[in-house]
Amino acid sequence: MMRCGVIGLGDMGSGLAKNLVKAGFPTSGFDLIPARTAALADLGGTPMQNGAEVGAASDVVYVMVMTGAEVRDVILGKGGLLETMAPGGTVILTATIKPADAREIGAALNGTGLRMIDSPVSGGYPGAQGGTLTMMAAGAPDLLDACAPVMEAVSANIHRVGEVIGEGQTVKACLQSLLGAMFSATFEAAALAAKAGVPGQVILDVFSTSSGGCGVVNNALEKIIDRQFEGTGSHINTMHKDLTISMALGEELGVPLHTAAAAMQIFTAGRTKYPNGDNWICTRVIEEIVGAELHRKAAK
Incomplete structure (x- = not known):
């Protein structure tokens, strides 16, 4: 053994x-x-x-x-x-x-x-x-x-x-460039729904059964609509660090990473404003700009 x-x-x-x-x-x-x-x-x-x-x-x-x-x-x-x-x-x-x-x-x-x-x-x-x-x-x-x-x-x-050695890390950098973009798009969609007055449960139900539904999106939405922004095991520092690795690899290889770069900025904003938060905390930064929050149930 x-x-x-x-x-x-x-x-x-x-x-x-x-x-x-x-x-x-x-x-x-x-x-x-x-x-x-x-x-x-x-x-x-x-x-x-x-x-x-x-x-x-x-x-x-x-x-x-x-x-x-x-x-x-x-x-x-x-x-x-x-x-x-x-x-x-x-x-x-x-x-x-x-x-x-x-x-x-x-x-x-x-x-x-x-x-x-x-x-x-x-x-x-x-x-x-x-x-x-x-x-x-x-x-x-x-x-x-x-x-x-x-x-x-x-x-x-x-x-x-x-x-x-190094090939595993290269594959992970490619994966994180995708996940960062998926997270950021979810945060923005959540803020859009909040400003439009759509209940979070409705967004989750529709997204999770649509072509856009997947584990990443569904889990992020669950955390957002239940306002679970800390202590979920997905600290923002980790994703921020991973995106810096993806961006560095893109720079090294001369590959433009437009959506990963946008995600990097969203995660930088979230990390700066809420350094103790998890990934989903980025949504709060966008919500604060638009003046609306996405909860599981619509506000009465």
């Missing part, structure tokens, strides 16, 4: 740990926020004092932190996984970072005895907690085969998108 570790135990990482434990894998973990680390014990895992202890206790470590700089420090920094994991260990990078950063980190591991799978995920908080994430996995075929059990424990869909 492979020993697993998770570094970064927030909304996403805690779900990874939960489902690894559920699948029977001995799982340790660490987060910079002590309460998150301590909560791992309630899930059946083993809290560690730092990432170095996680590395020393694990054959496979999931890295689910926020930025490329944090990933670099966790893997290559002092006391990082490169120093503490035994030769033959595997790092599964599930954080979303710039493809170029993933390539550099992967290159630094060449010849060290430590191997890496580049596999950002999609599915958000529900997918992480429910073990139904979609993984965009890039890595050597034999390594993907060997790690299939620990990946299947957290994912319902594992797509092998390439063999080169």
